[in-house]
Amino acid sequence: MEEFVAEFEELGGATVKWLKNLYRFTEESLLPVVHSEITCKELSTCLVKCLRRICLNCIDPCCQQGKHELSLLLNYRFVSLCELQSQQKSPCCSHLAWSASQFEEWSQGKESFPDGHKPLSRTDLLLCGYLTDKICNIPGTSEITGEQSDGNLYLQDKNGFIPCEILKLDPQWLGHLVLFSSWSYIPVKDWRPHGIETGYLEIMEAPCLVLPKQSVDKLMGPSSLNVLLPDTAIHLLNKGVHRQRVKLNIAGELCRLSSVLSIRGKTFFFFFLSSFTSDTCLPVVIKVPDKLMWHQCLEVSKQYIITKVFISSLQGTDYKVFVVSSSSDFYNYNEGIVKEQTLAEFMQATNTSLVPPAPNEGSFQKRQSMSQSPQSTMEEVLESKESKIISYHGVISKVLNCRAGLYELDGRFGLCVAYQQLVNYGRGLRPGAQVEVFDAHVHVKVSDHLPHIMLCCCLRSTLQITRFSRLSTEYHPFSPSCNIYIHLLFKYNLDLPSYLWLVHVIDTFVQRFCPCYTSQQHMLKCGTNAGIIGTLFN
Numbered sequence: 124m125e126e127f128v129a130e131f132e133e134l135g136g137a138t139v140k141w142l143k144n145l146y147r148f149t150e151e152s153l154l155p156v157v158h159s160e161i162t163c164k165e166l167s168t169c170l171v172k173c174l175r176r177i178c179l180n181c182i183d184p185c186c187q188q189g190k191h192e193l194s195l196l197l198n199y200r201f202v203s204l205c206e207l208q209s210q211q212k213s214p215c216c217s218h219l220a221w222s223a224s225q226f227e228e229w230s231q232g233k234e235s236f237p238d239g240h241k242p243l244s245r246t247d248l249l250l251c252g253y254l255t256d257k258i259c260n261i262p263g264t265s266e267i268t269g270e271q272s273d274g275n276l277y278l279q280d281k282n283g284f285i286p287c288e289i290l291k292l293d294p295q296w297l298g299h300l301v302l303f304s305s306w307s308y309i310p311v312k313d314w315r316p317h318g319i320e321t322g323y324l325e326i327m328e329a330p331c332l333v334l335p336k337q338s339v340d341k342l343m344g345p346s347s348l349n350v351l352l353p354d355t356a357i358h359l360l361n362k363g364v365h366r367q368r369v370k371l372n373i374a375g376e377l378c379r380l381s382s383v384l385s386i387r388g389k390t391f392f393f394f395f396l397s398s399f400t401s402d403t404c405l406p407v408v409i410k411v412p413d414k415l416m417w418h419q420c421l422e423v424s425k426q427y428i429i430t431k432v433f434i435s436s437l438q439g440t441d442y443k444v445f446v447v448s449s450s451s452d453f454y455n456y457n458e459g460i461v462k463e464q465t466l467a468e469f470m471q472a473t474n475t476s477l478v479p480p481a482p483n484e485g486s487f488q489k490r491q492s493m494s495q496s497p498q499s500t501m502e503e504v505l506e507s508k509e510s511k512i513i514s515y516h517g518v519i520s521k522v523l524n525c526r527a528g529l530y531e532l533d534g535r536f537g538l539c540v541a542y543q544q545l546v547n548y549g550r551g552l553r554p555g556a557q558v559e560v561f562d563a564h565v566h567v568k569v570s571d572h573l574p575h576i577m578l579c580c581c582l583r584s585t586l587q588i589t590r591f592s593r594l595s596t597e598y599h600p601f602s603p604s605c606n607i608y609i610h611l612l613f614k615y616n617l618d619l620p621s622y623l624w625l626v627h628v629i630d631t632f633v634q635r636f637c638p639c640y641t642s643q644q645h646m647l648k649c650g651t652n653a654g655i656i657g658t659l660f661n
Contacts, residue, residue: 220304360405
């Protein structure tokens with residue numbers, strides 16, 4: 124420590140004391156998780172340089188200028204994840220490079236606060252850790268299972284990890300030590316489903332990499348790629364190839380992105396790449412654990428190149444899809460690096476031939492209805508009572524029933540996510556958050572006790588957060604596990620009107636009998652020892 128602090132002794136006693144605390148934090152919390160040979164002094168120096176880069180762009184008067192143009196926020200202190208989770212009981216935020224006027228402008232915003240909510244309180248804490256999509260044990264289990272990816276992001280230090288939500292992930296941040304300059308911590312409120320023990324982080328600005336990049340290969344990307352476009356690649360799904368798992372590159376516009384699904388212990392998601400000139404779509408499935416983080420990076424309506432995919436059939440069906448392999452990667456579509464292949468060129472280059480489909484197999488092109496659905500406008504929906512498909516952008520104004528997966532948008536519409544798995548337990552779905560819903564089913568006047576217009580997400584729908592809430596609203600987790608609402612929904616295969624009626628009946632029981640006659644926990648207990656509701660409907 125002495126050797127590290129000696130470089131800054133001329134900056135004054137307050138700065139030296141601050142640097143000593145930084146060194147201790149680095150030694151105790153960060154050094155054990157850094158996957159490289161580096162000394163504590165070197166790592167502490169890198170952390171100071173990282174802070175300096177942030178402070179050079181900071182207009183906050185609390186930044187103190189010193190020798191060598193070193194800027195330090197002396198009012199801030201580093202906090203371990205364990206300390207944050209155990210001591211912070213209310214929502215808070217930290218904006219390292221924001222001035223007081225910037226924070227006030229952000230917190231007040233242009234919209235009025237719903238239901239008297241207040242803006243997030245600002246705290247002078249610094250967060251630094253190892254950003255990863257792999258953890259050593261899955262939440263909700265006590266056994267150590269080795270590093271696994273479950274489709275979520277985590278910030279990790281020596282003492283543990285905490286889930287993170289990032290609006291748009293850059294894959295190059297993963298596996299690196301990062302410093303968050305703008306973040307919110309949202310603790311769990313009241314009911315905690317199995318697997319949810321603590322709160323989570325909402326990352327509002329891109330993190331700063333503490334250590335210099337070791338390689339620029341990924342930054343540069345490929346110089347040239349042979350690519351099959353959808354109008355050509357579709358023939359491989361229709362007929363197939365005689366060589367198994369021959370790999371190819373495909374490209375197109377991402378027109379649909381599913382949520383991350385977990386079925387029978389398998390976690391995966393799928394998306395569709397559409398042609399630039401026709402209605403042809405290619406189905407792509409991702410089930411490689413190391414590639415699940417792509418879901419955090421891909422955006423609907425953007426154009427991509429997907430490399431080294433192969434063709435496979437969905438289990439128990441003849442439905443062929445492209446499957447991402449462990450060596451696959453994705454890049455933004457760039458005509459300068461794309462060399463479009465014809466079907467004949469691909470066959471010759473890979474020494475393959477087409478296999479005619481079996482008599483009972485239909486052409487994939489004839490099954491396009493599985494991937495494309497006509498979109499409706501809100502005006503068309505209001506004129507008809509029939510269910511339609513729509514995309515919508517709005518603000519969550521209220522959590523109607525977190526266990527039932529019901530929310531309110533813009534004070535006018537309802538949003539149901541009960542039919543859609545949310546492997547992140549609905550993190551970020553707080554009042555004040557802006558969301559975008561793609562391919563939602565819209566139902567009109569299906570319940571007298573909820574908004575007359577309901578947007579219902581299915582497995583093919585996409586629910587994305589486009590801006591985190593600035594309000595001090597709690598996190599109400601949504602989990603299908605041990606959830607009486609979801610258990611009855613799928614047990615009886617309910618449609619939306621029937622499910623909303625069920626929710627109303629359960630809520631009526633809870634309001635009338637809890638807590639005077641029984642606890643809410645006993646009323647809604649689900650599983651082998653079912654509670655009152657489970658016994659009643661069984």
